[in-house]
Amino acid sequence: MFILLYLSEVSKIILNHLYESGLDNLPEFVIFDIEIDDDDDEFERDAAAPAPAAAPAPKADNLITIKSPMIGTFYRRPAPDKPILAEVGTEIAPGKVVCIIEAMKLFNEIESEVKGTIVKVLVDDASPVEYDQPLFLVEPA
Numbered sequence: 530m531f532i533l534l535y536l537s538e539v540s541k542i543i544l545n546h547l548y549e550s551g552l553d554n555l556p557e558f559v560i561f562d563i564e565i566d567d568d569d570d571e572f573e574r575d576a577a578a579p580a581p582a583a584a585p586a587p588k589a590d591n592l593i594t595i596k597s598p599m600i601g602t603f604y605r606r607p608a609p610d611k612p613i614l615a616e617v618g619t620e621i622a623p624g625k626v627v628c629i630i631e632a633m634k635l636f637n638e639i640e641s642e643v644k645g646t647i648v649k650v651l652v653d654d655a656s657p658v659e660y661d662q663p664l665f666l667v668e669p670a
Contacts, residue, residue, distance in 0.1 A: 601633075602657055605650070617649065620670075623644060645670045
């Protein structure tokens with residue numbers, strides 16, 4: 530009971546400090562060094578270096594993006610023992626299945642609407658995807 534109460538108090542102190550500091554001003558990656566006195570609810574915050582910036586995307590001047598038509602789980606294979614449907618270098622044409630998106634236990638085949646070559650896969654296998662999220666970059670043929 531005491532430990533739960535103590536953790537609750539610590540979390541309240543941290544949250545109060547975050548709100549007082551302004552959540553918009555915090556870096557993406559912050560490490561808190563907490564020092565708590567018995568008499569005082571003060572603590573110090575040591576911010577680590579901000580998270581490294583994401584790698585720049587390839588030039589999209591002539592690239593076409595294949596986007597998710599629904600919310601679900603992205604799969605690169607139709608089954609665990611089957612080959613990957615589309616990977617970097619794969620030639621695709623309209624109607625070719627490029628991935629599977631599972632939504633509510635239904636496995637939906639996502640077909641390409643363009644002709645070209647896959648230059649980048651933007652989503653990891655078995656990852657959740659949102660509606661209109663980019664899945665592949667395609668260099669048109």
